[in-house]
Amino acid sequence: MQIQVLKSKIHRVKITQAELHYVGSITIDEDLMDAANLIANEKVQIVNVNNGERLETYVITGERGSGQVCLNGPAARKVQVGDIIIIISYAGMEIEEAKKFKPVLIFPDEQNKLI
DSSP: OEEEEEEEEEEEEEOOEEESSSSSEEEEEHHHHHHHTOOTTOEEEEEETTTOOEEEEEEEEEOTTSOOEEEEGGGGGGOOTTOEEEEEEEEEEEHHHHHHOOOEEEOOOTTSOOO
């Protein structure tokens, strides 16, 4: 039996853009993606610290070193520029593997840069 466990988390990044008229997804600075072990098109959960909204979408690679975190498409209505969010990815694995697995957690600074 497989269970879902935390794989990656980008804790408390700031929304830099919200683009309503876009196909959808969240654009994330490639430096943050690499550090958090996220890949393009990976499903993620977004939790907005400012208003409690939770939603799921997928990752698009943003410009490396830009600090960009942009929620796109209809989900853009769930955030305001400047809101603080948490980006979470889960993975399915067998229970014994999950007991040994260590997720990747990153804590960027106030400009969405790696510390």
